[in-house]
Amino acid sequence: MLMSRPLGWFWLLAIALLAWNVIGLIALLYDPVIGLGDVSKLAPEQQAIYAARPAIAFYGFVLATVAGTAGVIALLLRRHVALWLFIASAVGLVLQNAWLFGDPANLTAEVLGFQALIAGSIALEIWLALTAKKRRWSR
Template sequence: MILSRPLGWFWLLAIVLLAWNVIGLVALLFDPVLGVGDVSKLAAEQQAIYAERPAIAFYGFVLATVAGTAGAIALLLRRNIALWLFVASAIGLVLQNAWLFADPSRLSADVLGFQALVAGSIALAIWLALTARKRRWSR
């Protein structure tokens, strides 16, 4: 049962998380149609990563972005299921990136920085969902 209304910062963070995840969905939608000409415009290290990426990494990307977007929507609707969707998003991120960390030569500051940003956003989402549950802002 919802006992109180969330504060303004909750709504702001939830909207930012939704926008961030929608950007991820757009990237996901364009990923399969990224042509050879488009890949050739990337930096050499990014071309190699794109060429070597296993299928499980793509499916992890799908899980991370779809679950993250659904979680952000559930959070805005003040539903407890948001927490589990964000956990699924974290699992997707691990599936997406585990192969990168198996060979440190694939890792650059750009790759590490971006993945840290994504992991941080998922951690924030999980914290926000837990806070909403604890303060009874969601049901």
């Protein structure tokens, strides 16, 4: 049973996270299109990373993005399952990026910074889901 209603900051943060995840979904949908010839338009470092990316990294991208988006939707619907979806998203992020650490040339400041931003957003999602559960804002 729900004990209380979430505060306004909860809704604002959840909606912002939903927008962030929708951007991720758009990037996911665009990813196969890049393989059709747009890779040449990327910076040389990005071209090399894209060419070296193993299939498991793409599947990790799918898991991270879809689970994250579903998790935010579950959070907005005030469901406990959001936490598990965010954990799945974190696993997807690890699968997506673990291969990068095999070759230090892949670890540019841009790559590390952007992946840290994504990891931070997943950590924020997990914290928000735990807060909702603790304050009995979700069921």
